[in-house]
Amino acid sequence: MLVIIDNYDSFTYNLVQYFGELQVEMKIFRNDRISLEELKTLKPDYLVISPGPCTPGESGISLEAVRYFSGRI
Secondary structure, three states: OEEEEEOOOOOHHHHHHHHHHOOOOEEEEEOOOOOHHHHHHHOOOEEEEOOOOOOHHHOOOHHHHHHHHOOOO
8 A cells, every 4th residue: 555645735636646547555644644653554565755835844744754664665
């Protein structure tokens, strides 16, 4: 399964549409609507972090997710 973290950027749904055309199972979460623990339980095979209109410090779970999943998926 592919998980997309949406950093409140309009480009996110371009990514969703593209992966949908590939018939990839996916779930999309806003960067402040899921915890790392919840994300871990999903056991994603892939993680996509969308672009965002703000700084990395304002990217919600994105940095934490990258740190945790780096080298794991």
